[in-house]
Amino acid sequence: MSEHVYKSLELTGSSKSSSDDAIRRAIERASETVRNIKWFHVQDVRGHVEDGKIAHWQVTIKIGFTLE
Amino acid sequence: MSEHVYKSLELTGSSKSSSDDAIRRAIERASETVRNIKWFHVQDVRGHVEDGKIAHWQVTIKIGFTLE
Amino acid sequence: MSEHVYKSLELTGSSKSSSDDAIRRAIERASETVRNIKWFHVQDVRGHVEDGKIAHWQVTIKIGFTLE
Amino acid sequence: MSEHVYKSLELTGSSKSSSDDAIRRAIERASETVRNIKWFHVQDVRGHVEDGKIAHWQVTIKIGFTLE
Amino acid sequence: MSEHVYKSLELTGSSKSSSDDAIRRAIERASETVRNIKWFHVQDVRGHVEDGKIAHWQVTIKIGFTLE
Amino acid sequence: MSEHVYKSLELTGSSKSSSDDAIRRAIERASETVRNIKWFHVQDVRGHVEDGKIAHWQVTIKIGFTLE
Amino acid sequence: MSEHVYKSLELTGSSKSSSDDAIRRAIERASETVRNIKWFHVQDVRGHVEDGKIAHWQVTIKIGFTLE
Amino acid sequence: MSEHVYKSLELTGSSKSSSDDAIRRAIERASETVRNIKWFHVQDVRGHVEDGKIAHWQVTIKIGFTLE
Amino acid sequence: MSEHVYKSLELTGSSKSSSDDAIRRAIERASETVRNIKWFHVQDVRGHVEDGKIAHWQVTIKIGFTLE
Amino acid sequence: MSEHVYKSLELTGSSKSSSDDAIRRAIERASETVRNIKWFHVQDVRGHVEDGKIAHWQVTIKIGFTLE
Amino acid sequence: MSEHVYKSLELTGSSKSSSDDAIRRAIERASETVRNIKWFHVQDVRGHVEDGKIAHWQVTIKIGFTLE
Amino acid sequence: MSEHVYKSLELTGSSKSSSDDAIRRAIERASETVRNIKWFHVQDVRGHVEDGKIAHWQVTIKIGFTLE
Numbered sequence: 001m002s003e004h005v006y007k008s009l010e011l012t013g014s015s016k017s018s019s020d021d022a023i024r025r026a027i028e029r030a031s032e033t034v035r036n037i038k039w040f041h042v043q044d045v046r047g048h049v050e051d052g053k054i055a056h057w058q059v060t061i062k063i064g065f066t067l068e
Numbered sequence: 069m070s071e072h073v074y075k076s077l078e079l080t081g082s083s084k085s086s087s088d089d090a091i092r093r094a095i096e097r098a099s100e101t102v103r104n105i106k107w108f109h110v111q112d113v114r115g116h117v118e119d120g121k122i123a124h125w126q127v128t129i130k131i132g133f134t135l136e
Numbered sequence: 137m138s139e140h141v142y143k144s145l146e147l148t149g150s151s152k153s154s155s156d157d158a159i160r161r162a163i164e165r166a167s168e169t170v171r172n173i174k175w176f177h178v179q180d181v182r183g184h185v186e187d188g189k190i191a192h193w194q195v196t197i198k199i200g201f202t203l204e
Numbered sequence: 205m206s207e208h209v210y211k212s213l214e215l216t217g218s219s220k221s222s223s224d225d226a227i228r229r230a231i232e233r234a235s236e237t238v239r240n241i242k243w244f245h246v247q248d249v250r251g252h253v254e255d256g257k258i259a260h261w262q263v264t265i266k267i268g269f270t271l272e
Numbered sequence: 273m274s275e276h277v278y279k280s281l282e283l284t285g286s287s288k289s290s291s292d293d294a295i296r297r298a299i300e301r302a303s304e305t306v307r308n309i310k311w312f313h314v315q316d317v318r319g320h321v322e323d324g325k326i327a328h329w330q331v332t333i334k335i336g337f338t339l340e
Numbered sequence: 341m342s343e344h345v346y347k348s349l350e351l352t353g354s355s356k357s358s359s360d361d362a363i364r365r366a367i368e369r370a371s372e373t374v375r376n377i378k379w380f381h382v383q384d385v386r387g388h389v390e391d392g393k394i395a396h397w398q399v400t401i402k403i404g405f406t407l408e
Numbered sequence: 409m410s411e412h413v414y415k416s417l418e419l420t421g422s423s424k425s426s427s428d429d430a431i432r433r434a435i436e437r438a439s440e441t442v443r444n445i446k447w448f449h450v451q452d453v454r455g456h457v458e459d460g461k462i463a464h465w466q467v468t469i470k471i472g473f474t475l476e
Numbered sequence: 477m478s479e480h481v482y483k484s485l486e487l488t489g490s491s492k493s494s495s496d497d498a499i500r501r502a503i504e505r506a507s508e509t510v511r512n513i514k515w516f517h518v519q520d521v522r523g524h525v526e527d528g529k530i531a532h533w534q535v536t537i538k539i540g541f542t543l544e
Numbered sequence: 545m546s547e548h549v550y551k552s553l554e555l556t557g558s559s560k561s562s563s564d565d566a567i568r569r570a571i572e573r574a575s576e577t578v579r580n581i582k583w584f585h586v587q588d589v590r591g592h593v594e595d596g597k598i599a600h601w602q603v604t605i606k607i608g609f610t611l612e
Numbered sequence: 613m614s615e616h617v618y619k620s621l622e623l624t625g626s627s628k629s630s631s632d633d634a635i636r637r638a639i640e641r642a643s644e645t646v647r648n649i650k651w652f653h654v655q656d657v658r659g660h661v662e663d664g665k666i667a668h669w670q671v672t673i674k675i676g677f678t679l680e
Numbered sequence: 681m682s683e684h685v686y687k688s689l690e691l692t693g694s695s696k697s698s699s700d701d702a703i704r705r706a707i708e709r710a711s712e713t714v715r716n717i718k719w720f721h722v723q724d725v726r727g728h729v730e731d732g733k734i735a736h737w738q739v740t741i742k743i744g745f746t747l748e
Numbered sequence: 749m750s751e752h753v754y755k756s757l758e759l760t761g762s763s764k765s766s767s768d769d770a771i772r773r774a775i776e777r778a779s780e781t782v783r784n785i786k787w788f789h790v791q792d793v794r795g796h797v798e799d800g801k802i803a804h805w806q807v808t809i810k811i812g813f814t815l816e
Binding site: 562563588589590592593595596597598601 | 631632635636639640642643644649650651652653654675
């Protein structure tokens with residue numbers, strides 16, 4: 001909360017199980033290469049349908065992290 | 069992904085249990101009469117409250133399907 | 137559904153477990169002091185990230201209740 | 205308010221007399237072929253002008269109805 | 273227009289007769305408990321339909337008043 | 341409907357009686373100096389409140405006219 | 409321009425050649441089954457990329473037609 | 477890019493051939509009477525349909541020019 | 545950042561000197577009666593003009609505070 | 613606040629020093645030719661960067677004035 | 681369409697010839713350094729005007745690609 | 749203004765003193781690693797409040813730069 005500068009990235013996670021899980025997957029994948037992720041913000045919730053069932057949830061988020 | 073034309077419909081599903089379940093119910097009901105549903109896109113998440121508890125989740129989605 | 141007047145409030149609930157749970161917590165906290173809550177409407181879904189994991193979900197909702 | 209699925213349609217009603225009347229006309233015309241209309245939601249209010257007077261009000265609404 | 277601070281509230285008025293009347297009812301109800309209401313701003317116009325007719329207009333407004 | 345070019349202007353009409361009347365007044369005032377007004381499109385509905393009653397409706401519209 | 413009621417549908421056309429062509433294809437496909445289409449309104453322009461080239465343009469439009 | 481003041485106007489161009497051409501026509505018509513047009517910004521793309529074909533493209537733009 | 549519930553209020557501050565000062569005034573006035581204000585979020589920046597000069601800046605913000 | 617009709621114009625002011633100053637410059641330039649400016653409303657805040665510093669602030673506003 | 685994570689970037693392409701060409705140029709430039717671009721989504725269409733003619737089209741798009 | 753391709757990044761600057769200063773800090777920090785920054789565009793103005801005073805301004809901007 002000091003005078004940092006933050007950068008945002010936009011990511012889309014996907015999951016067979018739930019919308020919350022699609023968000024978790026996007027954050028976990030991002031944290032492999034980005035340190036200091038502080039927050040996420042949901043932009044869009046979509047998904048693919050096959051044979052009348054949800055095949056994948058796709059959730060687009062912004063993540064914010066501190067520039068060191 | 070070829071040169072198809074897609075049509076969208078707007079539906080609202082409701083569920084006593086969760087927001088994701090309200091989406092699933094809307095898609096399953098639609099697939100009784102609409103073939104070839106390819107995707108959904110969440111527009112709005114609402115719900116009814118009774119006695120300080122969520123009585124129903126109501127989620128409005130667009131669904132898209134191929135015109136054959 | 138008669139000729140009532142309704143008032144809306146904006147609240148943000150937080151939860152360690154899920155986005156739906158953050159909504160439930162906001163409504164349950166509000167119903168301690170507000171009677172006659174009739175509906176909620178999701179405005180925004182965010183959260184805090186710590187060590188590459190979601191630490192808290194934060195969901196902003198409007199709730200509506202009857203003015204008696 | 206049970207676990208129904210609702211469908212929305214977008215209509216534009218027009219009227220020479222008023223914006224409210226254009227809404228009424230769209231709903232009455234729709235109810236000739238759609239049963240179980242439950243609500244409407246105004247999207248857009250426009251109109252045509254002739255000789256410096258409003259010739260027609262045109263109001264676009266969404267209507268929602270229960271899928272049986 | 274001096275250096276006052278204003279507060280906004282969001283209300284939904286309903287009326288069997290017209291959209292304008294739903295606004296009037298919300299303002300009159302609010303002025304029973306809020307002094308110094310200065311303005312309103314329409315946010316949303318909706319309504320309930322029964323038997324193919326508009327049963328209630330529901331108009332959501334913000335009202336603004338001076339904090340004394 | 342031929343290959344004309346149209347210009348839009350933004351106006352706010354006010355009325356003591358109704359929202360529709362505020363629109364009519366804006367169009368009638370504009371047509372004193374602008375010829376060939378073809379359409380209007382409502383942007384915003386507001387108003388002033390005095391002593392718990394609506395003192396003035398204020399409706400902002402765009403009007404479009406043909407450039408000759 | 410008389411006191412008709414119009415209905416809107418949302419369609420997505422796709423084309424290998426251009427964004428305008430994707431719109432044309434959606435309208436031509438729709439006019440096989442819908443009479444009296446009067447207008448279209450672009451909602452969204454997207455596309456698929458393969459090997460660094462645009463493979464398909466996808467344009468979502470609303471079309472409006474008279475209810476007879 | 478110095479300390480100028482710019483003014484914007486909103487125009488709608490129409491064309492039988494393409495959306496880009498409708499923009500060009502609006503700018504060329506405006507430049508007959510407005511000097512120093514610097515930029516345009518697309519607001520809306522619509523059109524008229526006749527007999528299942530696009531009869532006119534109508535594109536609404538803002539143009540900006542320097543106040544001298 | 546624990547599992548609190550937050551409430552938002554919408555306020556408009558005004559100032560003769562600057563937009564930032566209008567925000568400060570709204571927050572300082574609110575903190576006379578609301579404890580635990582945590583954040584603000586600018587919604588709208590407006591002002592009144594008299595004799596070709598800015599007479600008052602008016603900035604509408606949301607403020608958020610912890611429900612204890 | 614009587615039954616006037618107001619007109620809006622969109623202007624962009626620029627300034628080397630601050631965002632507030634860009635607004636002041638747009639209003640002062642407009643008041644050379646427009647009488648009775650009553651209000652402004654900020655639409656957009658942008659700027660040019662040169663050598664890693666802000667070279668100009670550019671703020672787009674709407675101004676409203678009474679049609680006499 | 682499996683459980684990938686996608687990343688989005690925002691780019692602005694420019695072209696002397698057409699809006700579609702500005703999009704193509706942005707995608708081709710991006711594909712020099714980004715592999716696996718899957719889609720684009722138009723955000724904004726603008727351009728520069730010189731001597732009453734369009735000098736450059738400028739189209740801002742988001743592109744999405746798979747994180748491997 | 750030639751046929752370049754531009755890329756945008758989203759950053760949030762923070763400052764104890766003013767909203768304009770938060771923007772300046774974000775741009776200066778970005779220009780340590782990004783060459784050819786040409787413009788910024790304000791997306792969101794927020795801040796933290798402590799003890800009834802603004803502790804930090806937080807301004808989210810997009811910056812655009814030339815891809816060489």
